[in-house]
Amino acid sequence: MITKQYFALQEASTSNQSLPLVIIINDQEELGQSLQILSQRTGLRGLSFQSSLLQELNKPSTLKQSKANYFEIILEDQKHIQAIKEHCHSKNAFIQITIILSKFSVSLLKELRPICKRLIIDFQNSNSITKPELNHLFAELITHNFYPFTINANPKLVEPKFRVEYFQNSQDSKKLEDKDALAFLMEKQAGDLL
Amino acid sequence: MKQENNQSLKILLLAFNLQEDVFPLGLSYLKTYAQKFHQDVNLTIKEFTLSSRANYETNKNAQLAALSYIELEQPDLVAFSCYIWSADTAKDFAMAVKQLSPNTKVLLGGVEVTKENLTDDIDYIISGEGEIAFKELIDHLKGQRELEEVHNITTRNKTTNKVITTPKAQIQNLDELPFPYIIGQNHQDQKNDYAVIRMETARGCLYSCNFCHYAKPDLRFFSIDYIKNSLTYLFDNYNFKYLTFLDANFNTKKERMFEILNLIKDNIKRTSKQVATHIELRPELIDKDTCIRLNELGKHLTIDCELGFQSSDSEVQKAANRPTNMDKVKQALSLLNQYHIRYKIDLMYGLPKDNFYKFLSSVRFILSHANQKKIVAHHYMQLNNTEFKTNPQHNKYIKRINKNASSMVIKTEQQTTTDLYLTKLFTDQLNNELSLL
Numbered sequence: 339m340i341t342k343q344y345f346a347l348q349e350a351s352t353s354n355q356s357l358p359l360v361i362i363i364n365d366q367e368e369l370g371q372s373l374q375i376l377s378q379r380t381g382l383r384g385l386s387f388q389s390s391l392l393q394e395l396n397k398p399s400t401l402k403q404s405k406a407n408y409f410e411i412i413l414e415d416q417k418h419i420q421a422i423k424e425h426c427h428s429k430n431a432f433i434q435i436t437i438i439l440s441k442f443s444v445s446l447l448k449e450l451r452p453i454c455k456r457l458i459i460d461f462q463n464s465n466s467i468t469k470p471e472l473n474h475l476f477a478e479l480i481t482h483n484f485y486p487f488t489i490n491a492n493p494k495l496v497e498p499k500f501r502v503e504y505f506q507n508s509q510d511s512k513k514l515e516d517k518d519a520l521a522f523l524m525e526k527q528a529g530d531l532l
Numbered sequence: 533m534k535q536e537n538n539q540s541l542k543i544l545l546l547a548f549n550l551q552e553d554v555f556p557l558g559l560s561y562l563k564t565y566a567q568k569f570h571q572d573v574n575l576t577i578k579e580f581t582l583s584s585r586a587n588y589e590t591n592k593n594a595q596l597a598a599l600s601y602i603e604l605e606q607p608d609l610v611a612f613s614c615y616i617w618s619a620d621t622a623k624d625f626a627m628a629v630k631q632l633s634p635n636t637k638v639l640l641g642g643v644e645v646t647k648e649n650l651t652d653d654i655d656y657i658i659s660g661e662g663e664i665a666f667k668e669l670i671d672h673l674k675g676q677r678e679l680e681e682v683h684n685i686t687t688r689n690k691t692t693n694k695v696i697t698t699p700k701a702q703i704q705n706l707d708e709l710p711f712p713y714i715i716g717q718n719h720q721d722q723k724n725d726y727a728v729i730r731m732e733t734a735r736g737c738l739y740s741c742n743f744c745h746y747a748k749p750d751l752r753f754f755s756i757d758y759i760k761n762s763l764t765y766l767f768d769n770y771n772f773k774y775l776t777f778l779d780a781n782f783n784t785k786k787e788r789m790f791e792i793l794n795l796i797k798d799n800i801k802r803t804s805k806q807v808a809t810h811i812e813l814r815p816e817l818i819d820k821d822t823c824i825r826l827n828e829l830g831k832h833l834t835i836d837c838e839l840g841f842q843s844s845d846s847e848v849q850k851a852a853n854r855p856t857n858m859d860k861v862k863q864a865l866s867l868l869n870q871y872h873i874r875y876k877i878d879l880m881y882g883l884p885k886d887n888f889y890k891f892l893s894s895v896r897f898i899l900s901h902a903n904q905k906k907i908v909a910h911h912y913m914q915l916n917n918t919e920f921k922t923n924p925q926h927n928k929y930i931k932r933i934n935k936n937a938s939s940m941v942i943k944t945e946q947q948t949t950t951d952l953y954l955t956k957l958f959t960d961q962l963n964n965e966l967s968l969l
Contacts, residue, residue, distance in 0.1 A: 340965050358969065382968040407968050432965055455964045480950070485957040499888050499954075518889035525893065531969075532896045532962075 339456070339487075339505040340531045342382065350375050358382035360410060366394055373404045384408025384432075389418035392425050399425040406431075413437045419449055427453040436460055436489065439467070442475075447482040457484045458502055461491040469495065476500075505532075541673055542574045544605065546598060547613040548621050552581045553727040557778075558642070558662075559613050560712030565663040565703075568710060570670050576607075582621065595625060603632055609673065611666070614642035616913060619649075619937045626653040639669070643745045644916040644938045647686040647697055657686040659917060661735070661749060663709065664701045706735060706754045711762045715769060729772040733759050733792060737780040739814075741854045742919035742926060743842075743883065743912065746780040756788070760795055767799040767807075775809045780840075782811040783822065790825055797832045808834040815839045815877070816857050818864035823871035830873065837868070837875040844897040845890040848883050851926075853919065862901050869903040877902050881955045882912035882941045884926060891955055895962070905966045909959045911952065912941045 342358040347368045350361045361372040363385055376383040389411050395401065402425055409426045413419070413435050426433055434456040437446070442459055450457060457479065461467065467475075472495060479486040489502040498504040498519045507523060514520040545559045556579055563575045578601060580594040602610060610629055612622040619642070626638045630653040640649055641658040650657050658665045665684035671677035679687060683701035688694065703709060715724060736751035737744070754762075766772070775796065783789050789811075796809055826835060841861070843849060849856045868875050877898060881891050895907050915938040920926045929945035932938075942949045 340962070340969075382965070408965075430967075432968055456961050480953060480957065483957060483960075485954060485961055499892075516889065518887055518893075522889045522892050522896075526896075527900075530896055531899045531966075532892065 339502065340382075341507075342384070344386065347372055347375075355379065358384070358408075360384040360386050360408065362386045363391070365391065369395075369401070373400070373406060377405045379405070382408050382432075384410065386410040388412045389414050389422065392418060392421035395421070395425055397424065401425045402428060408432045408434075410434045411436070413441070416441070416446060419446075419453075423453055432456075434458065438462055439464060444478045447478060447484070451482050451484075454484075456487060458487040458489050459491075460489050461496075463490050463492070465492055465495075467495070472496070540572070540574060541570075541609075541670065542605065542607045543576070543609045543611060543670070544602065544607040545575065545577045545611045545613065547577075547579045548582050548594065548598075548618040548625075549579050550582055550617055552579075555713065555726050555729060556613070557712060557730050557732075561709055562611070562641075562662055562666045564710035564712050564714075565708075566667045566670055569667050570674070573670055573674075576605075582617070591621075595621070595628070598625070599628055599632060602629055602636065606633060607636055609637045609639060609669075611639040611641060614640055614645050616644060616915070616938045619644060620934070623649060623651070623654070626651070629653070637673070641666070646916050646936075647695065648936055650686055650688070650695060655687060658684055659686070660684060660700060661702045663703055702735075702749055702752075704752065706732075706752050707758045711758070711765065713762070713766060713770065724769055725771045727772065728774045728776055729766060729770060730776045730778055731762065731766075732778050733782075733788075734779045734784070738784050739781070739854065740919070742852045742923075743880070743915070744780070745915060745918060747853075747919065748917065751784075753785075753788070756791055759792055763792075763795050763799050767803045767805060771805075772807060775807050777809070777811050780812065781814040781817070783813045783817045786817070786819075786822060790829075793826075793829055793833075793835065797829060800833050808836060810836045810838065812838045812840060813875075815841060815864040816860040818867060820867055823867040823873055826873050827871040835874060837873060839864075839875055839877040841877045841894075841898075842880040843883060843886060843890065844894040845886065847885045848890060851885040852883055858897075865901040865903075875902075876904060876908060879907065879909040880912050881909050882944060882947060882952050884920070884930065884944055885946060886944070887946045888951055888955060888958075895959075899966075905969050906963055907959050907966070909955065911956065913938060914941050 340358065342360050343353055344360050344362060345353050346362050350359065350372065353359050358381060359379060361375065363369050363372050372385055383406055385406050407430060409431060411422060411433065422433065432455050433453055435450060435454045436458040438460040439462065476486040486500050487502055488496050488500050491501060498514060498516065507526060545563055547556060547559055556577055559577050563577055567575060580598045582591050582594050614622045622640055629636055629638055637655045638653060639656040639658060640654055641662045643660055645657050645659050647657055656669060665682060668677055668682040669685065672679050672682050680696065680698060683698055686695065686697045689696055734751065734753045736749040737746035738751055740747040800807060829835060842852065842854065844858065879894050879898065898907060914921055914930055914932045920930065930941055931943035932941050
């Protein structure tokens with residue numbers, strides 16, 4: 339998970355041209371303007387949005403024809419997977435999908451595997467999952483070739499290497515007990531991709 | 533058809549390979565060296581191509597073809613060249629050979645075979661460099677030498693049935709080895725068209741990395757005259773796209789390296805052949821002068837450099853007996869970038885003392901200093917006859933998927949199988965993301 343700069347549409351034009359950019363959008367209007375900004379850029383140029391946004395888009399997809407090559411999508415409903423395929427999926431696009439644990443089922447993995455390069459399970463700070471349940475979840479993710487990323491998981495239950503917060507450097511690094519995990523965070527310098 | 537003359541010893545040198553279009557260098561060294569002393573022996577090289585291990589149908593047919601050949605030709609000795617992908621196949625195959633042709637002797641050879649491979653179906657093991665041992669084994673089969681006098685061999689004493697292993701011997705003057713590519717001395721139907729030509733200019737290594745075979749034999753060099761003649765012969769008689777040097781560290785002797793690269797440049801100019809050269813370099817030995825000269829040569833020939841690096845972590849490097857001056861590596865990468873040298877630098881995961889976070893640090897090092905946006909990370913395969921395997925202090929924590937054969941590591945003191953597989957999954961998704969940059 340490489341370091342990127344995230345901007346709302348209003349600030350996106352002030353972003354550093356040399357760093358990967360992800361614009362966070364909320365509606366169709368913002369989508370159009372964001373695509374214009376991304377069309378001026380090279381490298382990793384992405385969008386972050388909720389899957390219901392795709393339901394409102396016309397076909398054929400303008401998104402698919404655009405220069406956006408990276409999509410972070412919060413999957414609100416399984417039914418939206420078809421729209422992701424229609425509007426975002428292409429050979430070169432990187433699609434990251436986040437799904438909350440209560441909406442996740444193992445049966446989704448086969449459908450997501452061909453389109454999704456990174457799958458994140460949102461634990462929503464739930465403490466109800468047990469270690470055997472976590473192991474089962476990870477075993478299913480791994481056997482479907484997904485590295486098991488989580489977000490908002492209990493740090494006492496889930497190791498740093500599985501937590502998106504760790505790679506985003508937003509975790510209180512001093513609390514990490516693993517010295518090598520801590521060293522990786524502490525040695526990060528401005529401009530490092532990882 | 534087998535001749536009645538008792539001097540017409542018939543030996544089949546057999547390999548199961550994975551790529552059809554690669555010259556059988558190891559077996560050819562054995563054959564051409566043995567032929568110097570035994571012109572009367574019928575030595576034949578045969579290769580059969582396996583598909584992936586999962587491809588049962590292809591592999592079954594490759595084995596049937598090889599067995600049919602043995603059944604019809606009835607060799608006195610079948611000598612298998614074994615490597616990581618074929619050692620198990622060869623062991624199983626030996627069992628089949630003995631069922632079909634009980635009088636045929638079976639030999640397993642290669643850098644990874646060990647005396648533990650000696651079974652009821654296998655008569656001889658030659659481990660490591662085999663030219664002297666193979667020649668001496670032929671002496672024995674012809675009644676000219678006692679078996680105990682054959683170097684570097686593991687076998688059973690005929691009288692006592694006790695397993696014996698004789699002292700090792702290696703060629704000291706590499707120029708004594710006939711150049712294996714000379715047409716007519718090797719395959720009867722030898723072709724001269726290969727995608728890749730592999731060549732040695734040295735054997736052994738200056739360093740002693742615990743995961744590597746090159747650490748074991750002494751470092752020796754072919755003479756420049758030998759190499760000059762060899763290259764001229766290759767360019768005059770073969771068509772090939774890639775010339776790959778197998779030397780562990782091609783820049784061990786800088787002036788020598790450039791002498792050889794200039795010979796290639798001259799041959800390319802002389803023959804107008806489009807050939808890319810692949811060399812492996814030790815990063816710490818790369819200086820500004822090296823890069824300037826590689827850059828200059830790059831105007832005349834394509835040179836692809838591979839830098840063995842493995843890990844940026846000092847504990848991992850120390851455990852592997854590969855201490856690395858990281859400042860020199862950074863400087864080397866900076867120079868390679870500055871002088872636009874084509875290179876790639878690889879990592880290895882699963883080595884002792886390594887873990888996921890140390891791997892992440894190694895990845896960060898590559899992304900920060902190397903001019904490449906792809907991480908090439910190899911899963912550590914533990915090879916027989918390397919220090920990590922033979923030294924119990926190292927080996928006690930290492931588990932691999934096949935206890936006897938060289939194979940992938942599945943557990944170390946620091947990492948589980950899942951940890952290792954997660955590293956692969958992480959790298960895959962990271963590379964997908966990096967490809968967008």
